[in-house]
Amino acid sequence: MNTAGVVQWSYARGGEIARALRYSPNLQAPWASVSSPNGSEVWEAGSSHNITWLDFDNFGVTSFKLDYSTDSGSSWLPIQDWIDGEPRTFAWTIPNTPSSSCKVKVYCRDIAGNIGTDSSNSNFTINSSDTEAPSVIVGSPNGGEDWQVGSAHSISWSDYDNIGIASFKLEYSTDSGSNWITIQDWLSGDPHTFLWTVPNTQSTQCKIKISCRDASSNIGEDVSNSNFTISFIDTEAPSVTLSIPNGGEVWDVGSSHNITWSDNDNVGITSYKLEYSTNSGSDWTTIQEWVSSDPHTYSWVVPNAPSALCRVRVSCLDAASNIGMDQSNGDFTIIQVIPPGTISGHVYEQDGITPLSSVIVGTYDNLNALVAVDTSTAAGDYQVSLPPATYHEHFAKGGYTSSDISGILVASDSISLVSISLNQIVGGCTYVIGDANGSATFTGLDVTYSVRYFKGGSHPLYSCECPVGGGNTWYVSGDVNGSCTFSGLDVTYMVRYFKGGAAPICCSGCPPTMTILGDLSQPILEQLK
Incomplete structure (x- = not known):
């Protein structure tokens, strides 16, 4: 029975009246409220934390007591037995009783012996000073599986820890474990299985890694024993x-x-x-x-x-x-590119032995188009490369009679050999029609016209065909018959019309080959130097 209280009394003495409060018993227990730990805290065994609370009593709190529970309040263990005072805080060295179902209970007692209590609203965690990592064993995939992109498969594992697994993490590799990609970051719980939708990362070198963490943050892990395959059922052509x-x-x-x-x-x-x-x-x-x-x-x-x-x-x-x-x-x-052929030639003096250099060799095709030009060397050699065909060549050098070779057949990837001798012109000689070898005499007439035959260079003003219809073009310095035009090449021969006058000088040393054109009323051929 609670007998604590106050009495009220009065008496008279010498005309004075004294009064006192009458007795009133105290039946109201103190009010108490835990502040910390009040739920979700994680405190390590051996660490120090303050337990704090609030309290109130109409006559005042005189003493307090503290307990804790590791089973959500089903049972209680002492922290501090009854001790006088009302500190509202208590420094607690956390015991090595790891649990995630911990609570603290505060008791407050007043002068009348009334007791008020309060406990943590929800559980907090005590982590052990444990250094032992969990053991983990991957169940599946553990090697040899072929899982297709987009399919769902269960990753499974087993684990053990002396104080219990608190969370887990899942990763996979596509290069036999050199690098890891997160499937599930740290997540509270210990389900031993996880449903995985296989990503589009095709490889034959895949592995799974499972990491488990206990309440003391010790981590254990395991990976697939060997590679498995992530494949793709692809029907789309490139x-x-x-x-x-x-x-x-x-x-x-x-x-x-x-x-x-x-x-x-x-x-x-x-x-x-x-x-x-x-x-x-x-x-x-x-x-x-x-x-x-x-x-x-x-x-x-x-x-x-x-x-x-x-x-x-x-x-x-x-x-x-x-x-x-x-x-x-x-x-x-x-x-098909047909390899060209080669004309390889030698030019000699008129003796056919002595090489003749600096001879200009012009090569012409069957349309009489100039297709190549070369000059003989000191050894009398020249060489031109041409597509397979038939060609003719013209040889010219100042002081020598020009000459031609026709019907030169050039075959693919072969060499056609030719040679020629040129006659030297004796200076000061004039050759005339009818005296090709210098054995005759000549009496002429006055010169009326001068006709020139050209090879190379700018064309003169006029030309005509002589004889008419004969196919030979003569280039002239005048209008022989009043009907000719003129275009020309370098001068090779000069032809003259004579009417009286002194006869040209005959030269018997080196006469060129000539065509007899007729009597003295026809052109006279003169070789120019």
Whole structure:
């Protein structure tokens, strides 16, 4: 029975009246409220923390007591037995009783012996001073599995810890554990299984790592014993676009050209193949068999397969063995380049032995077009390279009679040998029609016209054909018959019309070959120096 209280009394003495409060018993218990720990705190065994609380009593709190629980308040262990005072705080060295279901209870007692209590609103955690890491064993995938991208599989494991697993973390690797990618970051709990949707990271070198953490933050982990596979069921073929050759190109046999293309695939190109066709794609010949890489360019030495109906085809393979391909949009041409032939010649003095240098050699095709020019060396040699055909050559040097060789056949990749001797012109001699070898005499007439035959250089003003219809063009300095025009080359011969006057001087030393044109009313041929 609570007997604490106050009495009220009165009495009279000498006319004075004294009063006192009458007795009133104290039945109201103190009010108490825990402030800390009040739930969710994590305190390490051996560390020091303040337990704090609030209290109130109408006559005052005289003493307090503290307990704690590791089973959410089902049972209590002493922290501090009854002790006088009302400090409202208490420094507590945390005991090594690890639990995540801890609470603190505060007792407050007043002078009348009434007791008020309060406990933590929710659990807090005491972590042990434990240094032992959890043991973890991966169950699945543990090696050899083939899990497809987008499918769902359970990652499973077993674990043990002396004070219990508090949280876990999951990671995977695609390079046998050299690098790790997070599946699930640290998460409270110890479920021993996790449903995983397999990501699009195809590899045959995959592993899983499971990490478990206990209440003392010790971490244990395990990884798959061997690799498993993440694969992709891909039915999408690569897209391929050939850029070069794409139609219209003309490539020589034996020349080198880049085949170029672009491509794209949802999981990536793993290899490529190149082919060509000489019949617009009806048949194909391999350029490059399947090779691992995706270079987008290939240096091709054009084969000896001339055709105007050529195409190239590029094929690309992805990791799922889907094949995409593209070929030239139009035909291109491979042409055979015929190796040229060579005319190798020697020019001699008229004795046929002594080399003659500085002779200009002009080579002409069957249309009489000049196609090559060379000059003989000190050894009398010259050389020109030409496509296979038949040619003729003209040889000229000042002070020598010019000459020609016709019907020179040049074959591919071969040498045609020619030689020629030129006659030297004796200075001061004049050769006249009818006296080719210098054995006759000549009496002439006055010069009326001068007619010149040209080889090379600017054309003179007029020309005419002599004889008319004979196919030989003569270049003249005047209008012989009043109907000729004039264009010319370098002067080689001069022809004169004579009417009286002194006869030219005959030269018997080195007469050139000439054509007799007729009597003295016809042109006279004079070799110019």
